[in-house]
Amino acid sequence: xxxxxxxxxxxxxxxxxxxxxxxxxxxxxxxxxxxxxxxxxxxxxxxxxxxxxxxxxxxxxxxxxxxxxxxxxxxxxxxxxxxxxxxxxxxxxxxxxxxxxxxxxxxxxxxxxxxxxxxxxxxxxxxxxxxxxxxxxxxxxxxxxxxxxxxxxxxxxxxxxxxxxxxxxxxxxxxxxxxxxxxxxxxxxxxxxxxxxxxxxxxxxxxxxxxxxxxxxxxxxxxxxxxxxxxxxxxxxxxxxxxxxxxxxxxxxxxxxxxxxxxxxxxxxxxxxxxxxxxxxxxxxxxxxxxxxxxxxxxxxxxxxxxxxxxxxxxxx
Amino acid sequence: xxxxxxxxxxxxxxxxxxxxxxxxxxxxxxxxxxxxxxxxxxxxxxxxxxxxxxxxxxxxxxxxxxxxxxxxxxxxxxxxxxxxxxxxxxxxxxxxxxxxxxxxxxxxxxxxxxxxxxxxxxxxxxxxxxxxxxxxxxxxxxxxxxxxxxxxxxxxxxxxxxxxxxxxxxxxxxxxxxxxxxxxxxxxxxxxxxxxxxxxxxxxxxxxxxxxxxxxxxxxxxxxxxxxxxxxxxxxxxxxxxxxxxxxxxxxxxxxxxxxxxxxxxxxxxxxxxxx
Numbered sequence: 001x002x003x004x005x006x007x008x009x010x011x012x013x014x015x016x017x018x019x020x021x022x023x024x025x026x027x028x029x030x031x032x033x034x035x036x037x038x039x040x041x042x043x044x045x046x047x048x049x050x051x052x053x054x055x056x057x058x059x060x061x062x063x064x065x066x067x068x069x070x071x072x073x074x075x076x077x078x079x080x081x082x083x084x085x086x087x088x089x090x091x092x093x094x095x096x097x098x099x100x101x102x103x104x105x106x107x108x109x110x111x112x113x114x115x116x117x118x119x120x121x122x123x124x125x126x127x128x129x130x131x132x133x134x135x136x137x138x139x140x141x142x143x144x145x146x147x148x149x150x151x152x153x154x155x156x157x158x159x160x161x162x163x164x165x166x167x168x169x170x171x172x173x174x175x176x177x178x179x180x181x182x183x184x185x186x187x188x189x190x191x192x193x194x195x196x197x198x199x200x201x202x203x204x205x206x207x208x209x210x211x212x213x214x215x216x217x218x219x220x221x222x223x224x225x226x227x228x229x230x231x232x233x234x235x236x237x238x239x240x241x242x243x244x245x246x247x248x249x250x251x252x253x254x255x256x257x258x259x260x261x262x263x264x265x266x267x268x269x270x271x272x273x274x275x276x277x278x279x280x281x282x283x284x285x286x287x288x289x290x291x292x293x294x295x296x297x298x299x300x301x302x303x304x305x306x307x308x309x310x311x312x313x314x315x316x317x
Numbered sequence: 318x319x320x321x322x323x324x325x326x327x328x329x330x331x332x333x334x335x336x337x338x339x340x341x342x343x344x345x346x347x348x349x350x351x352x353x354x355x356x357x358x359x360x361x362x363x364x365x366x367x368x369x370x371x372x373x374x375x376x377x378x379x380x381x382x383x384x385x386x387x388x389x390x391x392x393x394x395x396x397x398x399x400x401x402x403x404x405x406x407x408x409x410x411x412x413x414x415x416x417x418x419x420x421x422x423x424x425x426x427x428x429x430x431x432x433x434x435x436x437x438x439x440x441x442x443x444x445x446x447x448x449x450x451x452x453x454x455x456x457x458x459x460x461x462x463x464x465x466x467x468x469x470x471x472x473x474x475x476x477x478x479x480x481x482x483x484x485x486x487x488x489x490x491x492x493x494x495x496x497x498x499x500x501x502x503x504x505x506x507x508x509x510x511x512x513x514x515x516x517x518x519x520x521x522x523x524x525x526x527x528x529x530x531x532x533x534x535x536x537x538x539x540x541x542x543x544x545x546x547x548x549x550x551x552x553x554x555x556x557x558x559x560x561x562x563x564x565x566x567x568x569x570x571x572x573x574x575x576x577x578x579x580x581x582x583x584x585x586x587x588x589x590x591x592x593x
Contacts, residue, residue, distance in 0.1 A: 036496040037419035044410035044466040045425065050447065051463040052432045055440035062442065116343075119335050132577065133340045136347070139576035140569055141525045143546040147565040148346040150550075151353060151558060159349055162364050191346060252438045255527035259547055273438045273528070280442050281532065293439035301434040308430075 056297065062290035081291035091292070093267055094275045101186060101271055102250040108190045109246050110239065113197030118227070120198070121205035131202065138195030142255035149188040150260055178268030181261050185269050188256055193249075197242050204238035205231075237310075244307040248300055272296050347569075354562035361558045375563035384537040385564050388545030392524055395457060395541055399464050399523035400516050407470030407515060408508075412500050414471070415478040416486060426475075432468040438528060445532055455535045464523060470515050477511035478504060517579045524572065542568050 063082070066075045085091045116134045120127060140148075152159045153174040164171045174180045208231065216226050232239070254273040257263060263270035263278065270278070272292065280289035353361055355371040379385050413419070414426050437444075444463060453459035481504065489499040505512065530544045540548065549564055 033417050033496075034419055037413050037417045037422075040409040040413035040417060040496070040500075041425065044406045044429070044471060047406070047463075047466045048429060048432050048468070051444055052435050052437070052440065055443035055447070056435050058443035059440055116339055119332070119339060122332060124329060124332060124336075127336075130336045130340055133343055136573060136576070137343060139572040141543055141572065142527050143543045143550075144350075144565045144569045145346075147546065147550065147561055148350040151562065152346060152349060157362055157364055157558070159366075162366070165364075191343075194343065248436075252436055254438065255543070258527070258531070259550070276439070276441075277528070286442055290442060293442065297435055297439045300436045300439070304434040 059290045059293045059297075062287055063294050065287055067286040067290075077287075081287050082295075085288060085291055085295070090267060090270075091275070094270050094272060097182065097267075097269060098251065098271045101182065101189075101253070101269075102247055104186045105189050105193065105250045106243055106246045108186070109193045109197050110243055112190065112194055113201050113242065114239075116194065116198045117201035117205050118231070120202055134198045134202075135195045137192055138199065140192055140195070142192070143259060145188055145192045146256055146259035149184065149191070153184045153260075175261070176265050178265050181265055181268050185256055185260055188260065189250065189253065192256075193246060197246065200238060200242055201235065204235040208234055240310055241307070244303055244310075248303050248307075251296065251300055251303070350562050350569075351566055354559060354566045356559055358557050358559040375559040376567065378557075378560050379563045379567060383549055383560070383564065384540075384545065385542070385549070385567060387537055388540055388542040389568070391457075391539055391545075392541035392543070395460050395526075395530075396520045396523040398457070398461050400520040402461065402465035403467060403470050403519040404512055404516050406466040408474050408505065408512065409500070410466065410471045411474035411478050412496070412504055414475050415481075416499070416504070417496060429468050429471055433472075437463075441528065441532060444529075448533060454533050455539055457539060459533045460526070460530050460539070460541070463529070464519075464526075467519070470519065473515060474508065474511055477508045481507055517575075521572075521575075 064076060064078055066077050066081075068074055120131045120134055137145075151157075155161060155171075155174050155176070158174070160174065161171055163169075172180055174184050212230060212234075213226070216230055221229075252273055253271055254277065257269055257271055257274045258277075261269040263274050273296065276289045276292045276296065279285045279292065353366065354375050355373070356366065357370070357372075357374070360366070410429065414422065448454055448459045448463070451459075453462065485503055485507070486499065489503060494502065524541075525543065526541065527543045530541050531547070534540045534544060537545065537548070546564060546568065550561055
């Protein structure tokens with residue numbers, strides 16, 4: 001065994017060399033290491049290639065063809081599928097609805113998440129109890145959230161309807177009014193997101209330096225000044241991380257839409273991924289769905305790239 | 318002095334009011350769901366939510382008249398196996414990136430990392446065809462195999478493995494341990510916490526899968542709860558709200574318990590990406 005030939009290196013240069021890369025001992029085991037490299041990395045690499053890289057290329061390929069119902073390519077049409085999409089009113093409506101949804105969900109998640117985290121980070125008796133409550137929606141899955149909120153928004157027997165009737169307020173048609181349907185999907189998503197946002201933002205609040213607070217308190221800064229000029233800048237990297245994650249996740253929303261509105265009423269909640277699903281699996285239009293998938297990938301790749309770049313710089317003020 | 322006391326006391330009261338209001342906002346939907354799950358459906362339909370008799374009938378019905386136990390079993394099995402595979406394959410890949418020198422290592426690392434940019438949601442069409450041609454539609458394997466590894470897991474464990482003191486690797490080399498032995502005897506035990514974190518994280522995300530199982534399962538034998546609940550809902554929504562709510566409660570209660578005990582791991586795992 002090549003490893004047995006290794007000797008203790010008193011100067012520690014092997015450590016440096018191994019970290020840096022070159023080392024004669026390393027070279028002597030290289031042949032053996034190659035086998036290990038494939039053994040250890042191979043399974044993951046194979047899975048990623050089969051289920052992520054290959055499908056991505058295939059999607060790109062499919063998006064340039066017309067495909068029949070069985071997913072077989074018939075005619076090469078170049079960018080025509082994209083042109084069809086970008087001139088289609090329904091697709092633009094879907095893009096626009098997604099944008100509204102994504103922005104509303106991210107903003108509300110961040111604002112409410114901040115409110116929850118800052119409230120829970122004050123040291124009062126019982127605050128750990130409240131923390132557990134605040135993070136509890138992390139345990140709620142899509143289907144459970146959909147059922148809870150479908151009942152609350154139910155137009156005939158739902159809690160909101162009953163409350164409105166009790167208070168003699170106008171009764172709203174949550175499921176038939178396009179704006180309200182969108183609002184109900186946004187509310188359920190934000191509620192479901194809050195546990196996650198809270199948990200991360202709360203950790204950021206926990207790691208704030210206490211001394212800075214004492215200083216600003218002595219200087220007589222008001223709580224709101226402190227929040228906007230001390231706290232926010234200090235937690236800005238975490239804030240940025242949560243926003244990007246929420247943006248990416250809301251661009252990919254599917255389950256809640258499928259369960260709560262099925263894209264309706266009148267396509268008001270037909271967000272990007274649901275539109276892909278509809279086109280591909282309900283209408284059998286694989287080529288257009290593939291073009292939509294490519295557009296979705298570009299959007300998400302850009303957001304993820306921004307996230308990496310930002311994290312790399314480890315921005316803090 | 319008395320003034321200051323008064324002021325801090327008032328502040329505290331306002332603080333508690335805010336905490337309680339926010340808690341109500343968060344647990345409101347839980348409470349409404351759990352409460353209605355205890356009521357007879359007739360009372361729910363007639364809007365009689367407060368002056369009704371509570372019972373566990375809906376739970377009994379959900380357990381005996383729907384395949385919910387089967388759904389739960391399927392979910393548990395799928396999530397557990399996905400979790401095991403992720404911990405195993407991700408840790409192996411991460412090991413390669415930290416402890417094995419090989420050609421183009423950085424290239425492979427960035428290749429793996431780049432998959433984080435490609436959303437699975439945009440690739441369902443070819444993946445559906447792949448799984449179909451492998452004959453894995455409507456099977457456990459069809460729901461597990463595509464998620465047996467993840468760039469996120471590899472990345473997270475790589476960060477953890479890089480924290481290991483290099484002297485350990487030296488000592489192992491002196492002892493003549495090969496990579497496999499070092500991985501099993503030193504790396505895995507040393508990074509236990511990170512492995513638990515990935516386990517908790519991958520279990521939860523497998524449990525929450527929706528789009529993929531919806532596309533690839535056609536029978537109750539393999540449906541996980543998320544999709545099973547959709548099935549129940551589309552069959553029963555308009556007449557049996559009590560039972561639907563009971564089914565939702567049956568699903569959410571175990572996850573809340575897991576979350577309560579696994580909180581620490583979720584937190585550290587999520588922060589792995591946020592605070593570096």
